[in-house]
Amino acid sequence: MITLKEKYREYFKLGTAVSVGTIKSHAELITTHFDSITCTNEMKFSSLCPLENSYRFEHADAIAQFARDNSLALRGHTFTWHNQTPPWVFENTNREGLLARLKNHIEVVAKRYQNDIYCWDVVNEAIADKGQDVMRKSPWTDIIGEDFMDHAFRFAREALPNTDLYYNDYNETHSPKREHIYNTIKGMLDRGVPIDGVGLQCHISIYSPDQDQIRRSFELYAKLGLKLQITEMDVSMFRHEDETRLPAPTPELLELQAKAYGAAFEVFREYKDCVDSVTLWGVADDDTWLDYFPVHNRKNWPLLFDEQHAPKEAFHRIVDF
Numbered sequence: 001m002i003t004l005k006e007k008y009r010e011y012f013k014l015g016t017a018v019s020v021g022t023i024k025s026h027a028e029l030i031t032t033h034f035d036s037i038t039c040t041n042e043m044k045f046s047s048l049c050p051l052e053n054s055y056r057f058e059h060a061d062a063i064a065q066f067a068r069d070n071s072l073a074l075r076g077h078t079f080t081w082h083n084q085t086p087p088w089v090f091e092n093t094n095r096e097g098l099l100a101r102l103k104n105h106i107e108v109v110a111k112r113y114q115n116d117i118y119c120w121d122v123v124n125e126a127i128a129d130k131g132q133d134v135m136r137k138s139p140w141t142d143i144i145g146e147d148f149m150d151h152a153f154r155f156a157r158e159a160l161p162n163t164d165l166y167y168n169d170y171n172e173t174h175s176p177k178r179e180h181i182y183n184t185i186k187g188m189l190d191r192g193v194p195i196d197g198v199g200l201q202c203h204i205s206i207y208s209p210d211q212d213q214i215r216r217s218f219e220l221y222a223k224l225g226l227k228l229q230i231t232e233m234d235v236s237m238f239r240h241e242d243e244t245r246l247p248a249p250t251p252e253l254l255e256l257q258a259k260a261y262g263a264a265f266e267v268f269r270e271y272k273d274c275v276d277s278v279t280l281w282g283v284a285d286d287d288t289w290l291d292y293f294p295v296h297n298r299k300n301w302p303l304l305f306d307e308q309h310a311p312k313e314a315f316h317r318i319v320d321f
């Protein structure tokens with residue numbers, strides 16, 4: 001059988017999100033089909049430093065070791081986010097104090113993995129979804145202000161002169177969020193803030209976005225002249241808050257999913273000159289965050305391999321072109 005990474009060698013790196021568990025349970029699929037990995041949770045602030053001055057690197061180290069052992073590229077995810085940041089970070093502090101904590105965190109983690117990680121999501125999901133505001137309200141904006149992004153990227157560049165620095169977000173094909181992301185990054189570039197790429201999460205569903213919407217978004221982001229990465233792709237079988245539960249995916253759903261994957265990958269290939277990697281948010285359907293989010297215990301089947309680790313129709317669709 002053809003492998004994903006071989007098929008896409010001329011295009012971009014093919015990645016998958018892994019955990020300390022799946023580097024064991026899904027090792028064969030990971031090393032056969034992918035040439036890049038991302039830690040699902042293990043490198044987030046709350047996993048690395050749940051209490052002040054208490055770094056614990058065991059899980060993240062295990063994944064870095066797995067990447068080295070199998071010659072896999074490793075993406076860093078993520079330094080600065082409104083979720084999965086431990087409460088102590090925002091307590092008893094002010095703008096200067098929080099900037100100092102952020103700088104210290106970036107330095108410590110960046111240095112530890114500087115020889116393992118080729119790109120970092122420096123800031124994750126800082127743009128608002130709806131409404132008039134461009135920036136999402138969070139403790140970062142409340143305590144530091146909207147320039148927290150600029151600072152995070154400058155701290156990261158100081159620590160990592162040769163690592164690609166990314167801004168990463170979801171709903172990246174939705175208007176006006178799409179324009180807000182574009183304008184924010186453009187503003188950073190105009191101010192001379194060091195940034196190398198934009199991460200497009202691509203948590204989509206079989207219903208939307210359509211191929212046109214994806215293509216229009218790439219047209220826009222490509223104008224930034226930066227690298228683009230698809231960082232967290234999965235294709236849900238359900239509309240966002242649909243409470244339907246199914247015992248198994250129907251053939252019709254599997255076909256719609258194959259179409260959605262096929263259409264998206266067609267656009268990724270068209271933009272291969274700026275697309276640096278495409279990462280799936282998980283390996284196989286037996287281990288996906290979409291079983292719990294946004295509807296708890298709604299089994300979903302959003303990936304390219306089924307619960308038995310066999311390739312699905314979506315897999316065949318993206319390798320047959």
Ligand code: XIL
Pocket residue numbers: 040041124170201232289
């Ligand atoms: C998710 C993980 O997959 C879950 O295990 C965790 O409980 C919550 O976070 N956007 C991101 C990722 O940038 O870090 C999120 O990962 C999914 C949405």
